[in-house]
Amino acid sequence: MNDSIRKLVLVLLLLTLAGCALSPGMKRSDENLSDLELPLMKDGKLTTGKVKVTPVTAQLIVERESATKQAIQIPKPESASDSYRIGPRDRLLITVWEHPELNDPGAEKIQPEQAGKVVQDDGTVYYPYIGNIPVGGKTVPEARELLTSELSKYFKKVKLDVRVIAYLAHRVYVVGEVKNPGIQSMVDTPLTVGEAISRAGGSTLEADLSHVTLSREGKTYPLDLLALYEQGHGGEDVYLKDGDVLNLPDRRQNRVFMMGEVQKQQALQINKGRMTLAEALSDASGVNFDTSNPEDIYVIRAAQATPEIFHLNSDSPDAMVLADRFALQPHDVVYVGTAGVTRWSRAMNQLIPSTLGQFMTRGAFYGM
Structure with missing residues (x-):
């Protein structure tokens, strides 16, 4: 056995050990x-x-599914029983019976967006005889009681009504894969996530309802609306708060x-x-x-x-x-x-043809 054959045998032996x-x-x-x-x-x-590499076991499946079904703990700003609280930019229509001079002159002919009195940024509204009166943060009944009390200083047996005709103080932002993204105003009844999406024209075909996010006061909460609507997981629909940002991502990602x-x-x-x-x-x-x-x-x-x-x-x-x-x-x-064995086979396929080819070439040259 010449040197070439010995070298080839040695190479094959090393490759065999590598294959093991x-x-x-x-x-x-x-x-x-x-x-x-x-x-x-x-x-x-x-x-x-x-x-850490975690084995996929039955216990792991149980733990993961249980965690998915737990309700997302999002702080509720209000419940369905809470009343709307007046805020800046809201427009109030104040009607005083038997005192037409206090009411908006020609109010029946004024466009709705121009009627009433606008709440200022400091939460006050101007009214005759009273001046600036703070109504920001109050419910409609509370504002009615305050106005009645102040006007009673100038008139007897005051009877008045207060109504919000333009809800502009509390707003949420609906962005992403909805048909009409933008600002949604909160009216006298609390606004839920489902209602906000509906007002925005509904979700598009590309919306990923299983990975919706709600941003509130510097924190982001995940919402699986698909599980909520189709399977009943995740608890009740979430009530929104002024300044919330609701994002429906693109499912193509x-x-x-x-x-x-x-x-x-x-x-x-x-x-x-x-x-x-x-x-x-x-x-x-x-x-x-x-x-x-x-x-x-x-x-x-x-x-x-x-x-x-x-x-x-x-x-x-x-x-x-x-x-x-x-x-x-x-x-x-x-x-x-x-x-x-596949890695071994691939290594052999890459190394043996060239080695064997050289060996056969030398063998032919030396007349082997």
Whole structure:
């Protein structure tokens, strides 16, 4: 055996040992943490660190589904029984019986947007004999009582009525995927999220109702309106507060990415906010059984402050029951690992042809 043959045998032996290292069953030194450090938030600062790899188990499914069904604790500014409180820019129509000189002259001929008296920014409204009287923050009955008390200083047996004819003090903003985004004024009855969206013309076909956000006083709350309306999850409809911003995002950004040993690597659209791991694998035409490792199916969830990695061992057909209950989120990456023998085969296919070709060329030259 000449030197060329010995070298070829040595190379094949080394490749065989490498193939054993890549074969199924080999474990990482620390299988509970990711191999690489990832960007994550810690104590309010962006840093790097290894992420825990969480096995997909029945207990994990139960915990995640229970957390999803819990009502979102959004502070209620008011309930349906609360009365509207007058504020700046509201327009009040004050009518005093038997004293037409106190009422708006020709009020029946005035356009509604010009009738009445406007509440000033300081919450006061001017009225004859009384002057500036503070009505801001008061309910209509409270304002009526205050006006009656003040006018009684000048007139006997005062009878008057107060009515809000233009509600402009309390407003919310509805933006995103609604047909008529903009400002919605709150009237005498409390305004709910559903009513605000309806007033804005309803949601568009591209709206993602499962990931609506409500911004209030510097905080942002997630709202799953799809679960609320279709499944009854999430409690009652949420009442809005002055200054709230309601945003309906675009569902076209809700995709999961299929990578690794699947039949078709692609980005999948999440329809109506729902897609399970089993559905994603099915939409990608399933795993490649010839080259994949069923023990290594991962879901990488990096689109959040603290990334998460989930591991599903689907070597048993029972594991697909868990996959069918494991809900994916937008921007999840589903990765199906490669079988060790496949990695070995690919390495051999890359290295052996060139090595064997050189060996055969030398053999022909030396008359082997």
